[in-house]
Amino acid sequence: MGSGPASSGRPTISDVAAAAGVGRASAARALGGYGAVSPELRRRVEEAAAALGYRSNALARNLSLGSSRTLGVVVADIANPFFAGVVRGITDTARRAGLDTVVLNTDEDLDDEAHAVEVLLEKSVDGLVVATAAGADAPVPHLHEAAAQVPLVLVDRVVHGLAVDSVTIDNAAAARAGTAALLEAGHRRVGLVWGPALQPVPAQRGRLLSALDSAVSTGADRVRGYLDALRAARVPFDPDLVALTESTVEAAQDATDRMLDLPDPATALLTTDDFALLGVLRVLGRRGLRPGADVSLVGFDDVPWAELWSPPLTMIAQPLLALGTEVAELLLARIGGRDDPPRAVRLPAQLVRRDSIGPR
Amino acid sequence: MGSGPASSGRPTISDVAAAAGVGRASAARALGGYGAVSPELRRRVEEAAAALGYRSNALARNLSLGSSRTLGVVVADIANPFFAGVVRGITDTARRAGLDTVVLNTDEDLDDEAHAVEVLLEKSVDGLVVATAAGADAPVPHLHEAAAQVPLVLVDRVVHGLAVDSVTIDNAAAARAGTAALLEAGHRRVGLVWGPALQPVPAQRGRLLSALDSAVSTGADRVRGYLDALRAARVPFDPDLVALTESTVEAAQDATDRMLDLPDPATALLTTDDFALLGVLRVLGRRGLRPGADVSLVGFDDVPWAELWSPPLTMIAQPLLALGTEVAELLLARIGGRDDPPRAVRLPAQLVRRDSIGPR
DNA sequence: CTGTTAGCGCTTTCAT
DNA sequence: ATGAAAGCGCTAACAG
Numbered sequence: 001m002g003s004g005p006a007s008s009g010r011p012t013i014s015d016v017a018a019a020a021g022v023g024r025a026s027a028a029r030a031l032g033g034y035g036a037v038s039p040e041l042r043r044r045v046e047e048a049a050a051a052l053g054y055r056s057n058a059l060a061r062n063l064s065l066g067s068s069r070t071l072g073v074v075v076a077d078i079a080n081p082f083f084a085g086v087v088r089g090i091t092d093t094a095r096r097a098g099l100d101t102v103v104l105n106t107d108e109d110l111d112d113e114a115h116a117v118e119v120l121l122e123k124s125v126d127g128l129v130v131a132t133a134a135g136a137d138a139p140v141p142h143l144h145e146a147a148a149q150v151p152l153v154l155v156d157r158v159v160h161g162l163a164v165d166s167v168t169i170d171n172a173a174a175a176r177a178g179t180a181a182l183l184e185a186g187h188r189r190v191g192l193v194w195g196p197a198l199q200p201v202p203a204q205r206g207r208l209l210s211a212l213d214s215a216v217s218t219g220a221d222r223v224r225g226y227l228d229a230l231r232a233a234r235v236p237f238d239p240d241l242v243a244l245t246e247s248t249v250e251a252a253q254d255a256t257d258r259m260l261d262l263p264d265p266a267t268a269l270l271t272t273d274d275f276a277l278l279g280v281l282r283v284l285g286r287r288g289l290r291p292g293a294d295v296s297l298v299g300f301d302d303v304p305w306a307e308l309w310s311p312p313l314t315m316i317a318q319p320l321l322a323l324g325t326e327v328a329e330l331l332l333a334r335i336g337g338r339d340d341p342p343r344a345v346r347l348p349a350q351l352v353r354r355d356s357i358g359p360r
Numbered sequence: 361m362g363s364g365p366a367s368s369g370r371p372t373i374s375d376v377a378a379a380a381g382v383g384r385a386s387a388a389r390a391l392g393g394y395g396a397v398s399p400e401l402r403r404r405v406e407e408a409a410a411a412l413g414y415r416s417n418a419l420a421r422n423l424s425l426g427s428s429r430t431l432g433v434v435v436a437d438i439a440n441p442f443f444a445g446v447v448r449g450i451t452d453t454a455r456r457a458g459l460d461t462v463v464l465n466t467d468e469d470l471d472d473e474a475h476a477v478e479v480l481l482e483k484s485v486d487g488l489v490v491a492t493a494a495g496a497d498a499p500v501p502h503l504h505e506a507a508a509q510v511p512l513v514l515v516d517r518v519v520h521g522l523a524v525d526s527v528t529i530d531n532a533a534a535a536r537a538g539t540a541a542l543l544e545a546g547h548r549r550v551g552l553v554w555g556p557a558l559q560p561v562p563a564q565r566g567r568l569l570s571a572l573d574s575a576v577s578t579g580a581d582r583v584r585g586y587l588d589a590l591r592a593a594r595v596p597f598d599p600d601l602v603a604l605t606e607s608t609v610e611a612a613q614d615a616t617d618r619m620l621d622l623p624d625p626a627t628a629l630l631t632t633d634d635f636a637l638l639g640v641l642r643v644l645g646r647r648g649l650r651p652g653a654d655v656s657l658v659g660f661d662d663v664p665w666a667e668l669w670s671p672p673l674t675m676i677a678q679p680l681l682a683l684g685t686e687v688a689e690l691l692l693a694r695i696g697g698r699d700d701p702p703r704a705v706r707l708p709a710q711l712v713r714r715d716s717i718g719p720r
Numbered sequence: 721c722t723g724t725t726a727g728c729g730c731t732t733t734c735a736t
Numbered sequence: 737a738t739g740a741a742a743g744c745g746c747t748a749a750c751a752g
Contacts, residue, residue: 013729028731032730057730059728060728060729060730063731064729064731065730
């Protein structure tokens with residue numbers, strides 16, 4: 001198998017050069033596919049490399065180049081199918097452009113997020129995409145710093161005052177459509193069971209709206225859409241019908257129970273994430289209530305089992321892959337040097353009508 | 361904000377040293393927290409670093425150290441909640457030990473997997489965990505190579521002839537338990553709807569068993585467990601009741617339809633992954649058949665909505681986080697220098713009995 | 721305790 | 737077309 005490298009450990013390009021009887025630079029050129037090398041020399045170098053089992057050291061190359069040809073992705077929850085889909089979209093697109101993608105998870109923890117960004121920056125990624133755990137109005141020094149170093153694009157969640165590209169769903173429009181569908185069926189008591197915690201719920205519409213600024217933008221926009229739809233239908237806002245709980249199944253259950261036990265109970269429910277949907281479904285099951293027949297229901301995220309439920313659930317489907325693709329393309333363009341003002345791309349979600357909406 | 365770095369671009373440790381009026385090495389020691397530095401010097405260095413907005417360059421540090429304090433994880437499908445959970449377990453444990461984790465996705469593509477491993481190796485990760493897309497008997501040169509360079513542990517799926525640590529579920533035992541539960545309820549026509557494609561299904565038990573060697577180990581072990589349970593109950597193996605389709609909802613539907621339309625139809629079904637379960641459920645829904653009452657059902661992976669289904673579904677729950685934790689601990693130990701023979705850790709899955717099993 | 725010096729493995733002028 | 741040498745930013749061994 002040829003004699004081992006002179007030094008212990010992995011063979012370096014010097015070892016290859018020595019084995020092939022050429023200079024380091026020539027070996028590097030032959031292997032790296034840049035510069036000009038004679039066919040004969042290239043052959044010798046390639047043979048030597050194969051014989052030694054040479055593998056280039058990306059650390060050294062990147063240090064020299066100052067770039068690593070990789071994208072860093074920071075997501076709040078990799079176990080969420082939503083983000084998993086988005087990541088897939090990003091990876092596929094980046095890969096096609098010859099960049100690798102590494103992803104770090106933060107579990108919705110802002111400190112972890114700052115750390116993740118730091119790690120990626122230290123690794124000299126060429127671009128960064130982050131689905132931040134921060135509320136829209138929260139200070140995000142780590143993101144400002146990052147944006148100053150490399151192209152950064154925000155996905156799914158935006159923060160104010162950070163001048164970077166972003167790609168999100170049009171959450172307000174989606175929530176508006178979902179709520180409107182419920183209203184059109186004749187419901188007047190439409191409850192909202194959502195994620196981000198914000199308690200107690202402000203009693204006036206105006207105060208709720210301004211309180212939303214500090215929440216994660218995705219959830220906040222959904223509440224805004226809900227409020228818009230109510231107003232358009234001249235249905236008064238009732239704080240008892242808005243649960244701003246933390247994002248767990250249990251919290252959603254409690255909220256649902258409360259809304260159903262009101263003197264003037266909710267007859268329809270809009271859920272803004274998976275946990276909320278699960279919580280609602282569990283309560284309905286326990287009470288022997290059927291979606292559509294007894295309580296109408298529209299949920300965010302068209303999970304694969306929604307259409308198999310009995311009855312099939314009306315859901316709001318989000319274009320996960322498209323989201324990822326768009327993000328990657330924006331980022332790639334910036335890396336390629338594009339330098340126009342930041343864009344805020346907003347993709348439409350789709351209301352998939354099935355049978356969980358019935359008359360009041 | 362202090363004068364910028366001498367050179368253009370990001371400030372380096374030399375810039376910091378110059379600004380603080382000390383030697384490079386001292387600056388490095390102060391910032392790196394190693395070696396000994398006087399409090400006074402440390403203060404000056406830290407101030408200078410803060411003023412310049414200094415951030416260490418991990419590429420350079422790692423090149424120098426030969427290690428990157430990071431773990432590389434390559435999974436076949438990040439959108440699968442199973443892997444998402446495992447990754448979470450790994451990340452948490454690694455993080456606690458001070459290592460970062462980066463994950464790459466392969467979409468069940470063996471070439472992508474080889475590439476991912478290559479990328480990670482080039483980045484000088486300290487350890488590698490891979491959930492391979494390869495069948496148990498497939499040649500996996502990329503994994504052998506990798507194992508020669510850094511500690512490697514296999515998760516969820518094993519390959520023969522690769523002497524490395526592995527952590528999996530005891531899939532055979534789990535499938536055996538699930539099948540046995542169906543058998544004990546009196547069923548004699550138990551169908552198996554699973555993932556990995558292997559067609560046509562060998563008509564003899566023996567040939568099926570040997571054909572399984574080329575499949576992904578997880579699926580293969582589940583089929584083995586199924587076969588074991590049948591034999592123990594003296595129920596003959598019928599190839600018509602084993603669907604070795606590709607892992608899609610549609611394929612599972614077709615398989616289910618076929619089994620239900622047999623002259624002597626299946627009265628119970630075991631599904632080995634999410635897609636299969638979805639396919640089965642869709643067919644039952646279309647035919648107006650109820651799990652438990654009309655067709656009994658046991659599925660792998662205790663998805664959160666299983667207990668909310670009507671009736672609640674009996675499922676096999678896998679300890680995702682524990683799997684990840686175990687993997688990370690094994691890997692960390694190897695990185696720390698442990699050098700005993702490879703271990704094959706097998707964690708038990710749990711049959712969660714609910715109401716989708718009824719009498720024949 | 722602190723500064724000097726020599727690499728880590730690769731790319732890239734700059735001569736030849 | 738090829739080789740020599742400098743440098744990417746950091747750590748580490750060695751003097752002082």
